[in-house]
Amino acid sequence: MTEHEQLRQGKPLVVAIDGPSGSGKSSVSKAVAQRLGLAFLDTGAMYRSVAWHCLNGRINLENAAAVEAAARTIKLEQSMVPETELFKVNGVNVTDAIREPGISAAVSAVATNLGARAELVRRQRALIAEHRHRIVVEGRDITTVVAPNAEARLILTASEEARLRRRGLQLGGTQSAEQLVEQVLARDAKDSTVVDFQRAADGVYTVDSSELNFEETVVAVIAVVRKAVNAGPAA
Template sequence: MTDTLVIAIDGPSGSGKSSVSKAVARHFNLEYLDTGAMYRALTWYCLNEKVDVEDATALVTAARTFPYVQGTSPDEEVIEVGGVDVREAIREPRISEAVSSVASNLEVRQILIDLQRRFIAEAKNGMVAEGRDITTVVAPDADARVLLTANEEVRLARRGLQLGGTQNKDQLVHQVSERDKKDSKTTSFTEAAPGVTLVDSSDLNFEETIDAVIAAVNTALGR
């Protein structure tokens, strides 16, 4: 772990953790790490290379070798696999449908957790890292740890807006609720662990949610 400021933010799908985490990173002048993008990028790589996502051994081999580049600026997203810009591709429904098979592989998770820890340790300005197991597994000794959540109805609506209205309700339920249910078998992101501050944004707008998370961080820092 680094001596610089580390903020860990977890949350379920559609909780707004990515956009909020970027804003929090800007506020504290920190770097930003979207760990979920790693799992999505690996899923894209596996599908692109015709790797069977149900083949545990093949997934581990892919995770050890996939040529991944990720930026850490909250203002400029860089996500590349083998030199290919996959920022938009990893958000496609086919990736959402397959990513849990990749993310539930424990050996794959450990490979990516090690990579995430390296990103955090090498962050010159400190880091806001967000995902599903950052507060409990990746960075349990972070300076501030927050679980950002919202009720299911709100999360479905937010994800629908994020996808530009391209998905119907059944597709959104599959991508949000069903994925959360499957992923919760390998990591806990529905309840705040001891020492983790819960921020429920169900009744908050975007700016209010940012303010609530910043307040939670400042409290954790004793400010």
């Protein structure tokens, strides 16, 4: 067992990570969870899964009541192990499907639906408890809504240029510049109408990865976790 994996061994360690699109939240959070020996919860995938369910079932995303009902009744399954990516909706494997551009374009309709959001927050808190509060949770409202009492809370951010470049590389150059702007900046603008995920609340650290590579970012985040655990609330 490594030194990192012994951090708060046997005690709660919830690491809450928020940030804008393209900031590297998912990949960095997975690596942090793996190195600290924690479970991993990708909350964005839950919103994407509901969006997929609505599109697949021809549920009008503009019908707020129908989207909320879908969020409440849908059966969601996802891997909580950072090394394994698996998402199912009502038993159907949607791991690849929820990453399609069409879902990226539609997911804000779910994320900005307050009823659907409340239901998914309830599910997220249940999953945190199910994993004995030893988990890395990433999303947009984790530090302020889902887990405001987490042992470590931080916002992972980067410049617009860096975020657009990273998302383009992640998608293998399959998207145009206009599509990338829609997926990254336009989606952030829509989602920011219901949650502020780009400014650190009191007690929340900030890690700016604009000039950092992946490994440097992971190390920086783990350093913040250690600081938060050892020093208590951020100044």
